[in-house]
Amino acid sequence: xxxxxxHAHYDADRFDSDRDALLSAMPxxxxxxxxxxxxxxxxxxxxxxxxxxYPHVYAAVGVHPExxxxxxxxxxxxxxxxxx
Numbered sequence: 001x002x003x004x005x006x007h008a009h010y011d012a013d014r015f016d017s018d019r020d021a022l023l024s025a026m027p028x029x030x031x032x033x034x035x036x037x038x039x040x041x042x043x044x045x046x047x048x049x050x051x052x053x054y055p056h057v058y059a060a061v062g063v064h065p066e067x068x069x070x071x072x073x074x075x076x077x078x079x080x081x082x083x084x
Contacts, residue, residue: 002032010036010057011046023054032056038082039064041075048082 005026010019026034036051037060038044047059061082063071 003030004033004035005031006035008034008036009039009043010034011038011043011050023050023057027056033058035060038062040067041078044079044082 010023015022023034034054034057036047036057038047040063044059044061044063048061051057051059059082061079063075063079
């Protein structure tokens with residue numbers, strides 16, 4: 001049975017040095033799906049980019065309540081575009 005990593009921030013800086021190797025290796029070691037959630041606009045963009053690059057990675061885009069200071073109406077339009 002494949003593993004589903006339901007909440008991992010592989011877009012975080014701490015993965016900069018080995019992100020590609022780590023994500024590329026996951027299917028071979030039994031991790032079939034990964035959900036990378038965005039908590040603000042930059043991390044939502046990064047999660048969406050990872051989902052485009054790796055077929056087993058899915059992105060959740062949005063803004064975490066702790067990160068909503070400064071949120072503008074046009075930010076919602078940007079999030080909708082990422083959902084497409």
